Amino acid sequence: MAEPDIEVLTTQLLKGDRRAAAKLITIVENDPDAVKRVISRIYKNTGKAQIVGITGPPGSGKSTLINQLASYLRQKGRTVGIIAVDASSPFGGGAFLGDRIRMKDITTDKGIFIRSMATRGCKGGIARATGDAIKILDALGYDIILVETAGAGEAEVDIMNASHTTIVITVPGLGDDIQANKAGMMEIADLFVVNKADREGADIVVYEIESMFRFTDKRGWKPPVLKTAVIEAIGISELAERIDEHFNYLKENDLIGERLKRRVEMEIANIAKEVMVRELEEIRKSEAYKKLIEEIIEKKTDPHSAADEIMMMVKARYIEK
Ligand SMILES: Nc1nc2c(ncn2[C@@H]2O[C@H](COP(=O)(O)OP(=O)(O)OP(=O)(O)O)[C@@H](O)[C@H]2O)c(=O)[nH]1
Ligand SMILES: [Mg+2]
Numbered sequence: 001m002a003e004p005d006i007e008v009l010t011t012q013l014l015k016g017d018r019r020a021a022a023k024l025i026t027i028v029e030n031d032p033d034a035v036k037r038v039i040s041r042i043y044k045n046t047g048k049a050q051i052v053g054i055t056g057p058p059g060s061g062k063s064t065l066i067n068q069l070a071s072y073l074r075q076k077g078r079t080v081g082i083i084a085v086d087a088s089s090p091f092g093g094g095a096f097l098g099d100r101i102r103m104k105d106i107t108t109d110k111g112i113f114i115r116s117m118a119t120r121g122c123k124g125g126i127a128r129a130t131g132d133a134i135k136i137l138d139a140l141g142y143d144i145i146l147v148e149t150a151g152a153g154e155a156e157v158d159i160m161n162a163s164h165t166t167i168v169i170t171v172p173g174l175g176d177d178i179q180a181n182k183a184g185m186m187e188i189a190d191l192f193v194v195n196k197a198d199r200e201g202a203d204i205v206v207y208e209i210e211s212m213f214r215f216t217d218k219r220g221w222k223p224p225v226l227k228t229a230v231i232e233a234i235g236i237s238e239l240a241e242r243i244d245e246h247f248n249y250l251k252e253n254d255l256i257g258e259r260l261k262r263r264v265e266m267e268i269a270n271i272a273k274e275v276m277v278r279e280l281e282e283i284r285k286s287e288a289y290k291k292l293i294e295e296i297i298e299k300k301t302d303p304h305s306a307a308d309e310i311m312m313m314v315k316a317r318y319i320e321k
Helices: 003-014 020-029 032-045 060-075 125-140 154-161 176-188 202-212 237-254 257-282 285-295 303-319
Strands: 048-056 082-087 112-117 143-150 166-171 191-194 225-227
Touching: 003 020, 003 032, 003 125, 020 032, 020 112, 020 125, 032 143, 032 237, 048 060, 048 154, 048 176, 048 237, 060 154, 060 237, 082 125, 112 125, 125 143, 125 154, 125 225, 125 257, 125 285, 143 202, 143 225, 154 285, 166 176, 191 202, 191 237, 202 225, 225 237, 237 257, 257 303
Parallel strands: 048 143, 048 166, 082 112, 082 143, 166 191, 191 225
Antiparallel strands: none
C-alpha cells in the first residue's frame, strides 16, 4: 500500500474511525514492510486501553464469555475492542441474541469492534500482528480490548504477555492431556474462570486450582478463581469487577510500567528477528548469495566469513528501505 494511504488511514484512526482501524489491521497482517509506517505514526497514542487476554482449551467458552463480557461492559458505557486469534467459533452470534438484557446490534454499535485474526496467511508471525492490532485499537481510543487465543503455544504466551490481565478458562471434565497442559497456563494466569458451572464437577476444579495457589502469594496478588456459566451470563458482573480490581492492583503497585518494560523487551527482539529473517530470505534469492556459495566451494572464503558478509547485506538492504 502506498505511503499516503497509511498517512490518511492513521489520521482517521486517531479521530476514532473504526473502518480505518479495520483497514490498518489488514495492513499489519499482510504487509510486513508497511507495519513500521503504521505503528510509528500511532505509537504515541497507545497505552491508554485496558488489555485483557482470555485463553483456555477449545470449546471452554472463551467466545461466549467475551460476548457476554462485551455486552456487560457496553451497558456500563465502555467501548470494547475484541480480537480473536484463530477462534473457531464466530462472534456476535447466539450469545448476544440470547442475552436477556437486550443489547444493540453488534454490527451497528459504534462502541464495539470485532476482529478475527488467522495464524494462517498472517505474514510475519501472529504474535507480532496481534500486538500491532492491539495497538491500533488502543490508538482508536477504545477503553478495553479483549483478546481471545486458544492453547498455550509460544505465540499464545507472547500474545498473553501483551495483556494487563490474563484470564485462564477451564471447564469441568477435561481429559488428562489438557490437565497436563494446565501447568504452563497457571503461570500466566491473573484470574481463573471455571466455566460451565451449570455442569457437574465445577467445585472440584475450583478446589484443585485454589489448592495449587495456597502458598504462592508472593506477587501480592492471589489469582481469584471464579465460577461462571457464561451461556446464562452467570458470573459476568463479578468477572468484570475482578478484571478492574486486578488492573487497579497493577496501577497501585507501579506494575503497569514493569509489565510494559517486559513486553517491550520481548517485542523488539521479536521484531528484529522477524526483520532479519525476512531480509535473509530475500538475500538467499540473490545472485550475490549464489556467488558466495561458489566462493566457499572454491575455498576463496569460508562459511563464517560468508555469514558475516550476509549480515552486512541484511543491514544494507534494511537501511535502503
Ligand atoms: N453448558 C454450558 N455450555 C457453555 C457455556 N459456555 C459456553 N458453552 C458452550 O460451549 C460451546 C463452546 O463455546 P465457545 O464460546 O465457542 O468456546 P471457545 O472456547 O470460544 O471455543 P473455541 O474458540 O473453539 O476454542 C458452545 O456450544 C457454547 O454454547 C456454559 O457456561 N455452560
Ligand atoms: Mg472461540
